[in-house]
Amino acid sequence: xxxxxxxxxxxxxxxxxxxxxxxxxxxxxxxxxxxxxxxxxxxxxxxxxxxxxxxxxxxxxxxxxxxxxxx
Numbered sequence: 750x751x752x753x754x755x756x757x758x759x760x761x762x763x764x765x766x767x768x769x770x771x772x773x774x775x776x777x778x779x780x781x782x783x784x785x786x787x788x789x790x791x792x793x794x795x796x797x798x799x800x801x802x803x804x805x806x807x808x809x810x811x812x813x814x815x816x817x818x819x820x
Contacts, residue, residue, distance in 0.1 A: 754801040755783060763805045764788030771795070775816060782816045793818065 753759065760766040765785045773782040775797035782795040787806035795816030796804040805813035 755798045759801065760788065761802050761804060763803070765796075765801070765804050765806060767801060768793060770798075771818065773816075773818070775799075782818065784818055785815075 754761070755767065755770065757767055757769060765787055768784040768786050771782045771784055774780070775782045777797045777799050780797040780799050783798055783801060784793050785796050785801065785804060786793050787809060790806060790809055792806065792808045794807050795818045797816060807813045807815040
């Protein structure tokens with residue numbers, strides 16, 4: 750069985766892993782922000798649940814934007 754993209758430990762094709770679900774509302778309708786960790790640099794960033802499968806690290810790829818993790 751495949752792992753859902755919002756499950757803790759899921760790693761997307763860009764080596765970004767789900768660390769936890771936050772209590773923050775996302776910028777997409779009905780979404781929640783998840784904290785992801787980059788497999789290359791180890792830094793964390795936020796992503797809407799609907800974006801996890803394709804999210805890139807905003808620290809490694811400045812063209813990529815992440816959701817704010819601070820409340």
